[in-house]
Amino acid sequence: MSPFSIFLIGIAMSTDAFAAAVGKGAAMRNPRLPEALRAGLIFGTIEGLTPVVGWALGSAASRYITAWDHWIAFALLAALGAHMIHAGLRPHDDDEDAPRRHGFWALATTGLATSIDAMAVGVGLAFLDAEIAVVAVVIGLTTLVMVTLGIMLGRSLGRLAGKRAELGGGVLLILIGLAILYEHLGGAAGIPGM
Template sequence: MTPRMHLLSLLGLGAGLAADAVAVSLAATLSGHRPRGREMVRAALVFGLFQGTMPLLGLNLGQLLGDAYQRWGAYLAFVILLALGLKTLWEGRGHVDEQGSGTHLTGLPLLSTALATSLDALAAGPTLPYFGLPSLLAAATIGMTTTGLTLVAMVAARHLRRGSDRAFRLAGGTLLIALGLKILLEHPSR
């Protein structure tokens, strides 16, 4: 396979791994909070950093951890996304004032969500050598793909927001919970 084909395969992997981060950023943007450009760029960079770093950690720590991260990682991701989803649903049901903040992807919620959505990238780490590119370049490509796709999703969601913030909060919370369930169901414990 040529280097170009390896890169295209790696971009496909990056897009697949980015799907969770894109879904979470889309849900957060639709949930009632209208992020500024700087906040969207920061969130996209954090998601990209986690997605790009985790494969390297997976590559180096896979032998030490064995299957433990596969057994417990899905549960951790599920709990984090369930909590964020329930919070968003609570707000969408009118349990906060109309000026309620929705789900903010800043601070600890951003870091915990980036961690939860990057556990798949940790599991993908041992596959990096099979792409025929240096592992650092492969991880950087995954991170940049996630950053770009997440930013595009947030910008698009910001412009899609029409109508009631309540409806978007309900949709965003449901999406977060569904994503947590997806992660849990795709990674059953062994």
């Protein structure tokens, strides 16, 4: 898996966390950098660990389905991408009473909810012989940065930017799935960096 593909996975996995962070930032009175970094660390840690869990589960099953691994990875990424696009298009419930200050457990719960897709990506990566430690670190660091930015920009950007980020992340996941499928079906045999 190329460094560019790993970077795109990191971006795609962090967009739903970014969307949640924009909403949390919009609910806060004046978000400061320490609060935003704290949220970014919580989200980034969780988002970085979940693909490792998924990879371990996928590795246990990989020897039984190696002939279909690229199709499984494609199906998982495409399904997750479609789900993110659907969530980005769904109208947002504005009746939520979000707290002004977010506690650790509220952030951790939201971080876990937004990282389920990263676990599924980890399952798919187990079939591709990807370096999971590198992917997990990239996803975690990208999420840390995106959540920190989301909290800080949330007040001015509002929920609209969060929805667009989720749509973009979904499209990225589908494109990555198509690239994996193309690579494994022999189409990228002579293309460097794939």
